[in-house]
Amino acid sequence: MSSATRQSNAAARERLEALTDSTSVDTSALAADLLAVTAVLDREIGLRRTLTDPATAGQRKADLVTALFSGKISAIAVDLVSGMVRSRWSAPRDLVDSVEQQAAYAEIIGADKAGALDEVEDELFRFGRVVAGSTELRAALTDNAASNAAKAALVQRLLGGKAKPATLQLVTALVTQPRGRSLEGGLEEYSRLAAGRRGRVVALVTTAVPLSDSQKERLGASLARLVGRPVHLNIDVDPSVLGGVRVQIGDEIIEGTIANRLDGARQGLAG
Template sequence: MNGASREALAAARESLDALTDNTSVDAAKLAEELAAVTALLHREVSLRRVLTDPAQAGEAKAELAARLLGGQVGGETVDLVSGMVRSRWSQSRDLVDGIEELAAAADLTASQRAGALDDVEDELFRFGRIVASNTELRAALTDKSATASAKGELLRSLLGGRANPVTERLVVRLVTAPRGRSLEQGLESLSKLAAARRDRMVAVVVSAVPLTDQQKQRLGAGLARIYGRQMHLNLDVDPEVLGGISVRVGDEVINGTIADRLEEASRRMAG
């Protein structure tokens, strides 16, 4: 998002945080209702254009949203969405993206309250690795000819009882309503959002053998010093790296593997 949309989303995030700081608010229900609003606005293109029309007064758009949603969703959801349409958005799609993000954030808040946020983060990462290594599964989950209900049933058969309910809800929503994103992009966005709930960054760590608890602690502390933020480690084991570790934080890659050093030596020799 750029410009006005980025500012509007930042304000919406603050509103959600203020709302969910109150433990009497049902964060899971809030997530479900925000997801329903996302689906509505994704489907009704003309409506989202009206709600983001810069020529219309913010208060008039908020009143329209309240009339449409009142009685369909709870008051907290109405207040959040009304506040969002008061803001200025660069593109109508940005509003829908923002509401969708709030839905995921509310679900993650529910897992955080239950002390399960770390589990959800790890499960999202592991599911991404499973999909990446299983071409048949990925094809089934991204098949445009398959119905959303069929994909949902497949995911529930895979994740039901094996993953945290929040993980299951997030993945089912992503797969059944991708809204133009690839499965990999969606999972990465969810992982980053989960990390942000604790103001943490995500480091994807690949090593030849599993790291010990002490190694993980040292690595996490070192990365936290480098980036100035608490770091969540997503760990993967790949014997092909031969030794050492490779760390990716966002778009930055820190390579310290034997395979990487051998490749660099080969390039120098060839040069």
Template sequence: MRGLSRASLAEVEERFNAVAGSADLGTLADELFAVADLFDREHGLRRSLSDAARPAEQKAQTLRILLEGKVSTAALETAISAVSVKWARSGDLADALERLGVVAASAEAEAQGKLDDVEDELFRFGRIVAGNLDLHRTLADPAAPAQAKRELLTTLLGGKAAPSTLRLVTQLVVHPRGRSLDGGLEQFGSLVAAQRQRLVAVVRSAVAFSEEQKQRLAAWLRTSYGRDVHLNVEVDPRVIGGFSVRIGDDLIDSTVAGRIEEVRRRLAG
């Protein structure tokens, strides 16, 4: 989001924080996702409610007529706050509401003591889908009915993953909003990690890390970055030896494969 939208998001987040405390967080997440999806489908409505020239109270009244009695007070108040501020582009309105839906789902997981589980499960689900071409094709097929995708995800994750994980994955699969599934899982994973202001590190290694090794690496990264770091460890035989760590745009590569590639680049140059 650009400067204007970032400032507006901060304002809406403040209102969200004020009303979310007494809400059922899982329900709130679902409702915010539903409102974001409504704005994605109804382009005219989205443009009208994000029009900076329209009075905020007029837009709020329109939203009350549409949503009152259909969503919780917390969801309605959050949505009213979102249409009452200015956005750099109309799509940022839906983006903001989806983002707050992810925050609500993350808060639900934290309240249940399952925030770490959700981070791990989002990452593992991404790896499973990446390794199963048929599953990836089915979940990414825009022609596949939404209900069929929901039922498939419930079969795959219901009772096996945290409720928040199923909620987030379902939103990504049923409403990709122009994202790849991999990209969406990474985006949501970062937002979940931000619930405790942690960074997410993707670690690639030829062999699995022991719990002690994970703790040592997490402690070193915490010292280096000044923030807690959640590790997603991916075993990849192509690494050959050593390991690499990617945090955002930063890459720490101590793999044998990485050193070989560096030598190749130097020789080519």
């Protein structure tokens, strides 16, 4: 992400935070409006080029947003997108990506206000693990030949009444508007957004057996001291690691499993 896009994305995030500070704002409805804008910008190449053209005055671009979307989406969504097109973007796609990200973040803000953000983080992780373990399910959710209505209905059958509304909406948005992302990649992105709302980082922890609550607390505290920020643990139980713990935070991996030690020993013997 370029410096210009990074700054513009951060400004959009701050504006979204300010706009949703009022308890009267329906964050889920706002998210739906922003996804509708995402779909239009994704489809209309000329429009997104115009809205990111540095030679066009910001107010003119904002006026175009107002003319196109007023009466079709909420005033708060128009306000947010109008502000975004006044900013500088390194590439037209960056604006589309950011509008979509603000839609996801609006859902996350709503979950946080409802006291359900931890559950949403866990549900996104567990759903990702379910998808990773079922080739058939993943194929059904990513089938380009299937209609969006059919994929949304499948998500509803899987998560409706079982997961938080924000989780349901986020997964539905991902399978109906993947925009070139993998399902797993999109779920990981949402997890990072959710963790970022609390100023946390996400650690994927792989163990041979489930950890007790006290073990999770100790591990979380140790990792927080290591990275200097609070850590949200996503626990994946995998008997093949035999014992020990494997931790991944971003691109960094802390490997302490017995299986890895055995592999190292085998390689040493083979050498």
